[in-house]
Amino acid sequence: MEEVGERGVLAAALHFDPMVAFMFEGCPADDTFTIPDDVQTAFRHGPMFRYFDCCMITNPRYQRFVLKCAAEAGLVCQTSVREGGGTDGGPTHMLDIPCVVAGVPSRYVHSGTALCTLYDVKMTAEVAVAVAERITPDAVRSF
Numbered sequence: 630m631e632e633v634g635e636r637g638v639l640a641a642a643l644h645f646d647p648m649v650a651f652m653f654e655g656c657p658a659d660d661t662f663t664i665p666d667d668v669q670t671a672f673r674h675g676p677m678f679r680y681f682d683c684c685m686i687t688n689p690r691y692q693r694f695v696l697k698c699a700a701e702a703g704l705v706c707q708t709s710v711r712e713g714g715g716t717d718g719g720p721t722h723m724l725d726i727p728c729v730v731a732g733v734p735s736r737y738v739h740s741g742t743a744l745c746t747l748y749d750v751k752m753t754a755e756v757a758v759a760v761a762e763r764i765t766p767d768a769v770r771s772f
Contacts, residue, residue: 637717638652638717638720638721639720639721639724642720642721642724642726643724647726648726648727648769649691649726649727649728649764649769649772650718650721650726650727650728650729651695651728651729651731651757651760651761652716652717652718652721652728652729652730652731653730653731653732653733653753653757654716654717654730654731654732654733655732655733655735655738655743655745656670656677656679656714656730656732656733656734656735656738657670657714657734657735657736657738658670658671658672658734658735658736658745659671660672660734661736669707669709669710669711670707670709670732670734671707671734672734672745672746672749673746673748673749674705674706674707674734674749675699675704675705675706675707675749675752675753675756676706676707676731676732676733676734676749676752676753676756677706677707677708677709677731677732677734678692678695678696678706678707678708678709678729678730678731678732679708679709679710679711679716679718679730679732680692680708680709680710681710681711682710682711682712682713682714682715682716682718682719683711683712683713683714683715684714684715684716684718684719684720685715685716685718685719685721685722685723685728686722687718687722687728687729687730688722688727688728688729688772690727690771690772691727691728691729691772692708692729694760694763694764694768694771694772695729695756695760696708698756698759698760698762698763698764699756699759699760701759701763702755702756702759704752704755704756704759705752706752706756707734716730716732717730718730727769727772731753731756731757733745733749733750733753734746734749
């Protein structure tokens with residue numbers, strides 16, 4: 630329901646009342662016709678974690694924790710700031726729930742068939758596992 634007003638995540642967050650959220654999405658890979666210095670998200674560089682988009686400002690302490698977990702596990706990630714677009718993180722962070730959004734770089738994300746690499750899907754899953762293995766109640770309280 631993210632594409633039609635993020636209704637599903639809002640209902641889920643209100644129902645389950647999580648302490649933190651780690652979200653997944655397909656994010657636009659802009660490494661085709663963009664000049665190299667302007668590329669924020671590319672295939673085969675792991676998940677993209679947004680610092681900011683038009684719907685949310687990512688919790689900086691949680692984002693640093695996630696990126697540190699990935700680095701400690703030897704996993705690659707990308708970060709970006711997006712001027713447009715939004716994710717399920719928008720309504721979630723408005724409920725004061727720290728969240729990060731792991732975006733799998735994708736092409737044609739709003740079409741009937743998106744393309745991504747298995748490498749990026751695997752890296753995204755491995756980052757989520759690394760975070761789950763390292764997160765503690767004390768860490769959550771620090772966000």
